[in-house]
Amino acid sequence: MKTLSAIAITILFSIGAFAQTVPTYDISMPLLLREKFYTSFIETQKNFNSIEKNEALKMWKELQNKQTPKFNYFLNKKLKPYIKSQLIIDWYAHYQMTGQTQKSAEVLSSYFYSLAAFLWEYSENPRISEASREKTAAQSAVALAFQSAQQAETCLYRKTAAAGKSFEALSTILNECAQANAGIIQMLQLASQLMNTRGYSGPNQVLSLTGFTPGNKVEQITQNNYEAEFIHYMAPMTSTVQKLYGNMKVSDFKARMVTRAAALTSSFTVEEGFPLKPSDHLNWILTKKDGQKNIYGSIFKSIENAQQTVFIDVFFLGGSVGASLAKHLIEQVQKKPNLWVYIINDRFNPLAYELEMAPVYNYLRAYSEKFPEDRLMIMTPRIDLKRTAFPPIAEAIINDQSLKYILSDRSQEDLKLQLGFYPKGKSDHSKVMVIDGKNKIGGTAYVGSKNFTDSSGAVAYDEVTKIEGPAVPIILDSYYYDLLEALKEASRLAPEYVSDLLKKNAKASIAQLLAPIDILNRYADRSTVDFKWPMLGHATISIGENNVYGTIRTALPQDIALINTAEKQIIISDQYLYDPLFLRALIEKIQKNQNLKVYIMLAAMEDQLDSAKKFAHIPNISYIDTLKATGQVKAKWKKIPEVELVALKEVSQKYGVKLAHDYHLKSISVDGVTADQAGLCRQRFQSTKELINTMIKIPALVSGSANKDVLTMTGGFREFQVVVYDREATIAHDCLFWERFNDADQSKEIRNETMNLPTELIKAGIDEKMFNQIIRNAINISYGTITGYFVD
């Protein structure tokens, strides 16, 4: 197998070499680098992430300090020249001095690889000018950096084992493996120099171990079925799913699936009001009346075209939309003998949608259990492997082990369902679908904010990025360990399910079951993989994710780094916006760049359907006054247009279903279509070219599942997003944003005085400003985060 350093050199020249024939991009570097962090370094990465273990580490350090006076001083003095991270120094000292030499080598190696990855990332960032001296320096240093990291790794495993547990051993090891390695010293110096460059406000960590992937064809799909027509069409089916199927178990569905054909006809029937064929469900229309492509329709079509695999990880899957998608999937596996379908669906966080989610999960699981040879599997992901999304105090109150003890008890099944969410704030919040991800031609990924239930998803406002090209296998491989862990857990909880899947498909192991989506061929011989992937377009993609173990948590730093590159304008279009670090970075950015304009549209604070829920998205107000005080920010609530509101109220009264018309986007656009250019958007198709011509620097668009709130960003939620560096995708997003932002029927300005606080609060002397501050402080104090300093 090629070494990472050799790959790094290859990448630098590969794009050009193939440019005249079939342009390809070598995806070995991103995949193998990330894989190292999932394999060789995983144990130490998990420890970095554990609140409890880091507390124990502090305790250990305190004991060392008592035993050896000036321990900290010497520790930092001796190691700081080679390691610029306190976390790494502390864990390295701990591992080596307690005789865990393998891990001490791992922790240092992971550090040097991360430094090399940082330089690689810097050298390819499309928002940094090609002509800049720093970028050129980084570009010329990448290959040597990876080579040096690799040399250091070999040295470290040898030296740590031989050096013993003494305090002196710590510096001896580094002297021999880092001091003697000129590449390491050069890499450290360059990284330090880049971060100290005047004006640098980039990250202090690697944002994406997979770097920037060029050569993708992307399409920003913005159209949803939120109109009255869809609301009226779907609501009776939603009600039927809840009433007839809400309490049906896997065994109930299985009993109806006497044959394969019966599986498609015995549930969600025409007599009950469901469409005859899945494709008849109105929500799956490919194009809307105005000719624009519809999110659901596009996904449906891609699944119809699938040849090898379909991978789905979506937070909410249920209702009539979920049921018809489930039937569509079953139809596909019945028609195509080589098609494999992998679904993971978080069953611990149904929130208010259990009666819609349970039927679809149970229906698909029933089919999977009944016909395992049809290669469709559905499991719940291991959300418990991550750290909590709650403040660290949650760890002090009840640790994961104790919680697991409660939840593992089968007598608590009702508790889990009734609670509606995982008690320590962990979830799989992804909304990702990958079709034929291992195929070089036809591979397609959908990354966005779209859910697949009637009540939350079908009539919501979302956007999804359709991607074809080298980023697709990189996106798919991000979920390999999610699937692996889910299957391992399934084989523990329901061994007969996994053993049937293995037996009926003639597979010897879980790894073999995953072979169709395993880009790296982990199940067999990795050296057979051809990493050269056709470049199908011009868009560059960078991945931000909070992964299955919580060891990679890059969505937040990626967002911050991106807004720091803004020159003219930032658009934030989101369901939630209250992450203190993100907001502080935004305020800092605004203060530094007086010409920067920021436009924000958020899910409305009040629930327009339910007057009792005046504070449905209450945390969104916590920083708005601070932002508006800068004078460079305009913020609006998304409104439900009157005609749709009437329809929602009607179906609520008639069928008792509440379809959430949420503004559910999770996007950031940087230096896209400016407010002044919004007029050009009116003739969207004709004017795209004109808009493109005005964008000299490539704009960027974040698309994915991560809200800009503190719960999401701590890493308790499995999230996935991409930054798309593409003019057309950004224009598609921005033009629709302006359409809504400039329409009084679709949005309204956020004003403190219109907050309508409850009279109890007003009587208690709490005004709107104070209320904002109370909410803000509640977030800041509990999470120990800091904000607000820059506001006077």
Place this chain on the structure above:
Amino acid sequence: MANRALLNINRTFLAFLLSFAIAPSFAKAQADEAPRTGADFYKCMSMNIGSENTNWSMFISKSVPEEINAQMTVDEILESMTVQKEIEKIVVDVAQQNIARFVGTSFSSIRVKKEYNFVTEFTHSVRLFTRHLKMRLSQIKRKNGAKPISFQIVFSPKVSETLLDRRNDGEVPRLSIYPTDRFVIMQQMPDSDAVPISFENRIQRTSTEGINLLASKSLACGSSNPYLVAAMIGLTISPETESSSFKAQLVVGMPMGITMPFIQENDQIRFTSVVMPKKVNDQADINKIYDISEFPMAFVNLSGTLAAPQVPLLVRFGGIGTFGQNGFERTSGEILRSQVPRLRGTPVGKIKNMLSVDFSIYNIAAMIDYAKYATNDALEIKELNLYISAGVNALAEVKFGMFNKKEIDDQFKSEINKTIKTMIEQQTKDLKEKVVNKIAEDTQIKNSEVEELLKSIFLAIKEKK
């Protein structure tokens, strides 16, 4: 002289005492009485719930088992915390028994009943949970090696790390806008040889600047309200359940230079104002950042055990010293008069316009006894430490005849206690009158008849018991 004067001042003392104990709400009341306008008002109000410019942080510590040592791995350290694990296991066990019931009755009822009193249901469940927990915890005492486990939770203001970065102009500036709890490859690291990592030192290090900043901002906005500076809550959960104890401390920033007019006067001293600490040249130094040791604070301490009905309350005045085992501490050594509040008055008689008398207050210790509430003795001042001085009015800061005598303190104490009792009795009387008046008004029965009726009802209830 002092003896008589006391009768007129004790109401003020009580106001003092209560204001420090319930500083945030007192501050609100003060602001209501004298509302400021616009930004000033908002800024000063916000001081009490967290300043715009001051960040807050929360620290939590747990007690460490004695058997852990530096040779252990982190996994072994975690494993060795057996007492904690034992307690956690019991909590989990009890939770398991109760939480399903709670969820069943409360969350499911939302769907069924559409109406749901969360507070009632939740309180009920918590009570149930606590009762079971107490019962199970009491079982631990029979096991060997069970030791108490302590938690300490501290809230304190903290200066933005970004600000510190900027000020220090360190090696890698502006990094703190990125999450610091993740795997960073470059970060600022301390160069000092005294890297503080103990719990106390961490708080000391991070909060010192914050407390200073908060204090200076309070001066800048001319706050006349006490405001919360920091708080500490200590809990010790003992295997002997009844011995489990708590300790709480509020550090309250003192308002500057407020005055209160007094109506009553006596034949020896007429008290004219309550003088909060104010530096001579405050006007000139309006933006001066006070050093913590200079800045006056009230330390309101509460402590008790689960078993005891009495909760001692101690209010001390002075500057903040350090954060130690027992929480925030007052500056050691001699307390400066400028750091404590004082009552100011002038003697009555021939020299009335020439002399002023100050009673500087150092400590007030009180006992809140819930068991005695019925007899109006719930709050009793146990200790008082005054410092009395007199000065010539023409030279306000030149004092003579300063003394600090236990007898005087005792006299004050005794009078204050009488007043507290009187005030509570008065409040009870007021309440009773209100009730009687209300019933009389509603029923058109004479007040005296209502009183007779109530008496007979209470008597009947008492006899029944």
